[in-house]
Amino acid sequence: MSKRVTAKQVAEELNISIMTVSRALSGSPNVDHRTKEKVIETARRLGYVPNQIAKSLALQKTDTIGVVVPEITHSFFPEAIRGIEKVTYSAGYHLILTHSAENAEREMDALKTLAAKRVDGILISTAESVTDYDIYSDIMNLKIPTVFYDRCVMGIGASCVCVNDKHGAKKITEHLIEHKYKKIAHLCGPLSVSIGRLRLAGYKKALQDHNLVFSEDYVVESGFHEDGGFRAMDKLLDLPEKKRPRAVFAVNDPAAFGAMKAIFKRGLSIPQDIAIVGFSDDIRAELLPVPLTTIRQPAFEVGKKAVEKLIGHIENEEEKIDKIVIDTEIIIRKSCGCN
Amino acid sequence: MSKRVTAKQVAEELNISIMTVSRALSGSPNVDHRTKEKVIETARRLGYVPNQIAKSLALQKTDTIGVVVPEITHSFFPEAIRGIEKVTYSAGYHLILTHSAENAEREMDALKTLAAKRVDGILISTAESVTDYDIYSDIMNLKIPTVFYDRCVMGIGASCVCVNDKHGAKKITEHLIEHKYKKIAHLCGPLSVSIGRLRLAGYKKALQDHNLVFSEDYVVESGFHEDGGFRAMDKLLDLPEKKRPRAVFAVNDPAAFGAMKAIFKRGLSIPQDIAIVGFSDDIRAELLPVPLTTIRQPAFEVGKKAVEKLIGHIENEEEKIDKIVIDTEIIIRKSCGCN
DNA sequence: TACTTTAATGTTAACGTTAACATTATTATA
DNA sequence: TATAATAATGTTAACGTTAACATTAAAGTA
Numbered sequence: 001m002s003k004r005v006t007a008k009q010v011a012e013e014l015n016i017s018i019m020t021v022s023r024a025l026s027g028s029p030n031v032d033h034r035t036k037e038k039v040i041e042t043a044r045r046l047g048y049v050p051n052q053i054a055k056s057l058a059l060q061k062t063d064t065i066g067v068v069v070p071e072i073t074h075s076f077f078p079e080a081i082r083g084i085e086k087v088t089y090s091a092g093y094h095l096i097l098t099h100s101a102e103n104a105e106r107e108m109d110a111l112k113t114l115a116a117k118r119v120d121g122i123l124i125s126t127a128e129s130v131t132d133y134d135i136y137s138d139i140m141n142l143k144i145p146t147v148f149y150d151r152c153v154m155g156i157g158a159s160c161v162c163v164n165d166k167h168g169a170k171k172i173t174e175h176l177i178e179h180k181y182k183k184i185a186h187l188c189g190p191l192s193v194s195i196g197r198l199r200l201a202g203y204k205k206a207l208q209d210h211n212l213v214f215s216e217d218y219v220v221e222s223g224f225h226e227d228g229g230f231r232a233m234d235k236l237l238d239l240p241e242k243k244r245p246r247a248v249f250a251v252n253d254p255a256a257f258g259a260m261k262a263i264f265k266r267g268l269s270i271p272q273d274i275a276i277v278g279f280s281d282d283i284r285a286e287l288l289p290v291p292l293t294t295i296r297q298p299a300f301e302v303g304k305k306a307v308e309k310l311i312g313h314i315e316n317e318e319e320k321i322d323k324i325v326i327d328t329e330i331i332i333r334k335s336c337g338c339n
Numbered sequence: 340m341s342k343r344v345t346a347k348q349v350a351e352e353l354n355i356s357i358m359t360v361s362r363a364l365s366g367s368p369n370v371d372h373r374t375k376e377k378v379i380e381t382a383r384r385l386g387y388v389p390n391q392i393a394k395s396l397a398l399q400k401t402d403t404i405g406v407v408v409p410e411i412t413h414s415f416f417p418e419a420i421r422g423i424e425k426v427t428y429s430a431g432y433h434l435i436l437t438h439s440a441e442n443a444e445r446e447m448d449a450l451k452t453l454a455a456k457r458v459d460g461i462l463i464s465t466a467e468s469v470t471d472y473d474i475y476s477d478i479m480n481l482k483i484p485t486v487f488y489d490r491c492v493m494g495i496g497a498s499c500v501c502v503n504d505k506h507g508a509k510k511i512t513e514h515l516i517e518h519k520y521k522k523i524a525h526l527c528g529p530l531s532v533s534i535g536r537l538r539l540a541g542y543k544k545a546l547q548d549h550n551l552v553f554s555e556d557y558v559v560e561s562g563f564h565e566d567g568g569f570r571a572m573d574k575l576l577d578l579p580e581k582k583r584p585r586a587v588f589a590v591n592d593p594a595a596f597g598a599m600k601a602i603f604k605r606g607l608s609i610p611q612d613i614a615i616v617g618f619s620d621d622i623r624a625e626l627l628p629v630p631l632t633t634i635r636q637p638a639f640e641v642g643k644k645a646v647e648k649l650i651g652h653i654e655n656e657e658e659k660i661d662k663i664v665i666d667t668e669i670i671i672r673k674s675c676g677c678n
Numbered sequence: 679t680a681c682t683t684t685a686a687t688g689t690t691a692a693c694g695t696t697a698a699c700a701t702t703a704t705t706a707t708a
Numbered sequence: 709t710a711t712a713a714t715a716a717t718g719t720t721a722a723c724g725t726t727a728a729c730a731t732t733a734a735a736g737t738a
Contacts, residue, residue, distance in 0.1 A: 016717075017717065017719080031716070051457060057694080059723085067436075089445075095437070097424075097434045097435070118390060142343065345724060346724070346725070361725070368685090369687085370685095393723070396693045396725075397724080398725080
């Protein structure tokens, strides 16, 4: 940072006090309009750019929101960020972006950074490998307003905004059941992550409600990525022919993409041999050779609602801790065997 | 920001000076190891979190890099951000993300914000609608190290990292020429943006080198988005049958997607009736019903190289202004009529 | 032991801004 | 005109940290 023009220099140029410069520039009343004009003109002429850092220190407010993203290349997150950004822009907040890369340690690092940077609030979607919630409590203890989005941690006193995971999972599993599939497997996410648990729960509930037996063999952990989906599906395909599932519900679309590859690799067809459905409506889902039946998660909406809630917490002590659930929609394409 | 524990409180707790606390915590030498341990223990016990804002003000350095992104949902950008993030994380910098939404005014706003936040450097990819480069000069005048990535502005003394746009455009146009197509159109980007100009230039050069006539009628501005691609293609399809192009090179993949929709809508086939190629290798390109032949832009690499250069400028006065060009690769799929 | 070197700690000022209070200039009122 | 009210400007301190210099304590050296 080279030495920049400060309010002091503007003041000296005009032989007035720094405070008058500050007032003129921030538009407070009780400033002679001629003084104000002179200040504005001089500030422009000298190339004065207010120093937000100093302002933040003085006012104990940074007008900045920290966002923790587990994996920026998952199409859900750029969409969510757009929702976040739209709101923060009009509300006058800025964004510090941190990336946990699905890694618990990096996530902790990110949160510490955000705390040190004195962000006014934090938006976080937990990383896949997180098993220890202490760091979240630390943040809560620091009284930094925090809202979880999409992948939430409940019961630690933070608001969260998520989609109706359990219900969506149940809905799409039931869709498979309606196709008369009996042997339905689930590629599940890490159970340390809310959406992993909830989608599994929805799957189980659907089976139960329709009197289908639940079998541990039909639940294989895939994680949230394509390679995990491939490996998990491979495991299912290794089952003896008789036990092989007839349909699969993957915890998210990338995992489903991997699973599809594994199925094709064995020379099997979708949905003729095995039907498959996903969750999240990745932008690629409808473009696949066999378009994927899935659950649409309104990512933009999740991001938007989450910041709105967060800004509520920041600006209003009384704002209630909430759990906001956004509805999902089932998108029926070819991979389930409907049409 | 509620009142947090400060170094002062840690110092008072131990009856020592703030400076000793600061030294112990920042690992400077000349601190008694027993004192150091006590300080660290007390800091942890009291829940001390160093205040980066105060530190930034004192040191005139924020360890923060500002990134301006034109459209976060374009798959190029999340990839580029990952490249950026990987480098900044290990180098100890943080990221402020700003979104111009392809809008010149918002871009200006973003740059002003970044200047006010006293970022150590700026990474920017210009918005589609920018026609006035004054704001960039303002930033240069403030001596904020700046590197352009992907969409660059040359000749204002900033380094830039881009792909070999002209060469890539030429290469893929020539690929069409090799297929014996004569009537080749181009859906071009805004000419105010470097990549718009360069890709058009590559297209022209390819025609020229192969003695094909260039016609203004075959260049239609589409912008960078799907809807623009659709409209531009529609315009081409409105030409009398005799004049209708046999092949199309779109400025980027989203524009190509829109164009494909327009072609299908008229009941025409790709590549039988019209061949089409794009640029950028969007994650969706290979999944389309007719997979798109395109130019792969190594987004991760562009991001990575750009921050590396930027950090060079930040940490080393002598760092040379550079134009770094990254090679592209042609990805041949079905839409050009190859196989 | 007296003196020098070095290690450990302390003090002051600065980074650039704003809030709170203090002062001065201007205008309105009796 | 004298006095009160108000508008305009100024002064001081604070936000939390670190660099630079100052001091004191401890350890070597002659």
